[in-house]
Amino acid sequence: MVWKRLYSIFPLKIVYLAAIALFELGSLVCGVAPSSVALIIGRAIAGLGSAGIFSGALLIIANSAPLHKRPAYTGMMSAMYGVASVAGPLLGGIMNIPLVLSVVVGAISSGGLVTVIGHYVPFMIASTVLMSVGEGLLTTFQPNTGHSKWIGYQVICGLGIGFGMQQPLIAVQVVLPMELVPAGTALLVFCQTLGASIFVSVAQNQFQNKLIRDLHRFAPSLDPRVVINAGATNLSAIVSANVLPFVVRAYNAIEWKSVKGKQIG
Incomplete structure (x- = not known):
């Protein structure tokens, strides 16, 4: 939404170049980050610049083609x-x-x-x-x-x-008329990125909670935190061969519940 106002007030070229510079600054901070906090800050700066680049590129197309x-x-x-x-x-x-x-x-x-x-x-x-x-x-x-x-x-x-x-x-x-295209484009990009940023986190949280419950049920001898930290691609390195099928089953245990015959509401 910040870029919407900037593109509406200032020349497109100047704002677009500023977005590129901001993205490069964030990438530089990520590259030299001495800690995870610095890396997060760098990614936030780069993400802000990337949003401006994406919106600006769309506006360039709208104005030149x-x-x-x-x-x-x-x-x-x-x-x-x-x-x-x-x-x-x-x-x-x-x-x-x-x-x-x-x-x-x-x-x-x-x-x-x-x-x-x-x-x-x-x-x-x-x-x-x-x-x-x-x-x-x-x-x-x-x-x-x-x-x-x-x-x-x-x-x-x-x-x-x-x-x-x-x-x-x-x-x-x-x-939209051309003078409202920057606002409409920025609002659309904002909604797209906002939805992804929120619901990816929600889905990840739901998946991990379900995985922990299923690990307790299928492989109670394992510490769920160890399995989660290892990731799905490294399970064979931390889980014994006789337990691995149960862990894989826990990863794949998508819950399907039938409501047939049950009163809803």
Whole structure:
């Protein structure tokens, strides 16, 4: 929201360069951070700058490209974030690559198709359907799920994300007058990042609480804190072979409760 006001008051070029400088400053603080507190401060500064860069890039497209070409350019910019995150799966697990690549393909293809057909609403509907179906299928994963399913389900989900990630930004540029585009874009980016920052933490907290309960039930001899600190990719290094299947079961124990035959309300 701060960047919304800055882009509305000051020249776009100056504010955009200031956002880049702020991002670089935060990255520098992260690089030389002597403690976790300094690292957190550096990431906060870099995140503030990144928000300004993202909003500014969208405004540059809105001010420099004709309306019928903006979907393609916005799709390319959204795909850039997907390409940049390809390095993430190398650290977090190579099995995430199908999701990342399908997001990139979906963002680029939907941007080009919106430019050709001139309508973005069909892709918002397709995004909702594909993402809902894909994420529902992801909940069916089991420890013995085969490659074809965990790749295919991620592709469905990723295409849904890619189809819809830039369409609201296009809608803002279409329905709002140019003087309100900075405010609309900043508000949209704020809502997107706010939702992610809140509910990722909520989901992580819920997952850890459920994992602790299931570890007490399936593997009572283990300290849940040790398992959580080790992470899912290092379980075999800290858990004996005879206990490992029970720990994996605890990780996979997504709770499904039937309400059939029960009075609700």
